[in-house]
Amino acid sequence: MEVALGGPGGRPVRRLNAVLYVVALLLACGTVIGGVLVWRQDDTEATAAATQSRYGAVQSAATAEVEAMLNVRYDDAQATIDKVLAGATGKFKKQYENASDGMVQLLKLHTSVMTGEVVWAGVSSIDADSATVIAATEGTVANKASRNQPVARNFRLQLELVNVDGTWLTDNLTWLPDNADAAGGAS
Amino acid sequence: MTDSSRPHPRRPVVGSRTSASRPRKVAGRAASDAPDRAGDVEPPEPPEPPEPPESPKPPAEPRPANRVTVALVVAIVALVGVAAGESWYLWLRDDPVVSSDRPVVTSEVATASAVDTAARALQKILATSWKDYTEQTDEAATAMTSAFAEEYRTTAEAIEEDFVAAKTEVQVEITHQGVVRASTEQVQALVFLTEYVTRNGTHLKATPYRALVTVVNTDEGWLVSDIDTR
Numbered sequence: 001m002e003v004a005l006g007g008p009g010g011r012p013v014r015r016l017n018a019v020l021y022v023v024a025l026l027l028a029c030g031t032v033i034g035g036v037l038v039w040r041q042d043d044t045e046a047t048a049a050a051t052q053s054r055y056g057a058v059q060s061a062a063t064a065e066v067e068a069m070l071n072v073r074y075d076d077a078q079a080t081i082d083k084v085l086a087g088a089t090g091k092f093k094k095q096y097e098n099a100s101d102g103m104v105q106l107l108k109l110h111t112s113v114m115t116g117e118v119v120w121a122g123v124s125s126i127d128a129d130s131a132t133v134i135a136a137t138e139g140t141v142a143n144k145a146s147r148n149q150p151v152a153r154n155f156r157l158q159l160e161l162v163n164v165d166g167t168w169l170t171d172n173l174t175w176l177p178d179n180a181d182a183a184g185g186a187s
Numbered sequence: 188m189t190d191s192s193r194p195h196p197r198r199p200v201v202g203s204r205t206s207a208s209r210p211r212k213v214a215g216r217a218a219s220d221a222p223d224r225a226g227d228v229e230p231p232e233p234p235e236p237p238e239p240p241e242s243p244k245p246p247a248e249p250r251p252a253n254r255v256t257v258a259l260v261v262a263i264v265a266l267v268g269v270a271a272g273e274s275w276y277l278w279l280r281d282d283p284v285v286s287s288d289r290p291v292v293t294s295e296v297a298t299a300s301a302v303d304t305a306a307r308a309l310q311k312i313l314a315t316s317w318k319d320y321t322e323q324t325d326e327a328a329t330a331m332t333s334a335f336a337e338e339y340r341t342t343a344e345a346i347e348e349d350f351v352a353a354k355t356e357v358q359v360e361i362t363h364q365g366v367v368r369a370s371t372e373q374v375q376a377l378v379f380l381t382e383y384v385t386r387n388g389t390h391l392k393a394t395p396y397r398a399l400v401t402v403v404n405t406d407e408g409w410l411v412s413d414i415d416t417r
Contacts, residue, residue, distance in 0.1 A: 013256065020259035027266035034273035041277060048294070049283070055291040055366070119417065120399050122302075122365025122377030123291075134365045134377055136397040138417070156379055156397055158363065176363070176379065177395050 054131070055123050061087060061168035062133040062159045063118040069173075070116030070139055070155070074107035089162060089169035112143040116153065124158075131161045131168065134176075154178055282371060291369040298366050301374035304409040305400040306364045309378055312339070312411065314359045317351045332403060332412045356385040367399065374409065376400045 068083035081100045088096055106112075116139020124132040135157045140150035160172035283292040291298055308330040315323050324343045328336040363379035378398050384391040401413040 056288040124365040
C-alpha cells in the first residue's frame with residue numbers, strides 16, 4: 001500500500017518514522033554502552049587468562065624439573081644431570097652443578113636406579129616473575145641396600161621458580177621431610 | 188452460447204482518448220459549459236498523430252518517506268543484532284574450563300580463599316581427641332558434603348572404640364598448601380601437614396603427610412567432597 005508523504009496520508013508515515021528514529025537512537029545508545037562493557041570485559045578476561053595460564057606453565061615446569069631429578073640411573077647419570085640443569089637457574093643450578101660429580105660417584109657406588117613421577121603439584125604463590133610450587137611424588141628406588149629390588153619412595157618438595165625471558169626455571173629446590181618409609185635419597 | 192459470452196468488439200485505441208475527452212465543437216452550436224461566445228467558429232482540428240505503442244512502465248521508485256522507513260528498519264535490525272551479540276558475550280558465554288594448560292580459571296583471591304578453606308577443613312577433620320570424639324566428629328562433618336560426611340562417619344564410628352580406649356589425641360599442623368586446580372565450582376588443594384599423635388599420654392613420632400583436598404562450591408560455602416592421601 002502506498003502512502004503519500006506530502007498528502008494527507010503522509011502523517012502516519014511521519015509518525016512511524018519518528019517512532020523508528022527513537023527506537024534506533026535508544027538501540028544505538030544501548031549498543032554503544034554494550035560495546036564499552038564488552039571491551040572492558042574482554043580486557044579483564046585477557047588479563048585473567050594470562051594470569052591463569054601462568055599456573056599451568058609453572059606447574060608444568062616444576063613437574064618437569066622434579067621428574068628429571070627423580071628419574072636417574074647410576075649408568076646414565078649424565079642424561080639426568082643435563083635435563084635438570086636445562087630447567088635450572090641461579091643458585092640451584094650452581095649447587096646442582098657442584099654436587100653432580102659426587103652424586104654420580106654415589107650412584108655408581110650403590111648401583112642406584114630411581115624412578116618417580118609427580119602425583120600432584122600445587123602453586124602456593126605466583127606473580128609475573130616468580131612462583132612457589134609444592135610437589136608430591138611417588139616412585140621407587142633400587143640399590144645395593146635393597147638388593148636391587150625397587151622400594152617405594154615418596155617425596156615432598158618445594159620449588160622456587162623464576163621467569164627468565166618467558167621460561168620458568170627452578171631457582172631453588174627444597175626436599176621436605178616425608179613419612180618414614182619415604183625418607184632418604186636415591187643413594 | 189449467449190450474447191454475453193461473445194467477445195466484445197475491441198475499441199479502437201488510436202485517437203480514442205482524444206475523441207472521448209474532448210468533444211468536438213460544431214459551428215453554430217454553443218457548448219453548454221464552453222466559455223466561447225455563440226457564433227465563434229473554430230477551424231476543424233487536424234487529426235492527432237497516432238500514439239506510439241505503450242512501453243512497459245518503469246517500477247515505481249519508493250517515495251522519500253518510504254526510503255527513510257526502510258533505512259530505519261534496516262538500522263534497527265542491525266542494532267538488535269549487535270545488541271544480541273553483545274548480550275551473548277557479556278552474559279551467556281560458558282565459563283572457561285579447567286585444563287592442564289589452564290588449571291586455574293578463577294581469580295587469585297577466590298582461589299586463595301578456597302585453598303585456605305580446604306586446608307582449615309582438613310585440619311578440623313583430622314585433629315581429634317578421645318575426650319570429645321563424638322562432638323568433634325559431628326563438628327568435622329559440618330565441613331563436608333553430605334555424601335562425604337556419611338563416608339567419614341562410617342569410618343569414624345568403626346575406629347571409635349579403639350581410639351577412645353587408647354586415649355588417642357591427634358594434632359595437625361598445616362605446613363604448606365597450594366592450588367592444583369580451581370574453577371568456580373570445584374577447587375583441589377595440595378596440603379602438606381604434620382600429624383602429632385599421643386596415645387595413653389605418650390607422644391608418638393610426628394608424621395608428615397600430603398593430601399589432595401577437593402572442595403566444592405555449595406549454598407553453604409566450600410565443603411570438602413574428597414580427601415586423597417596417597
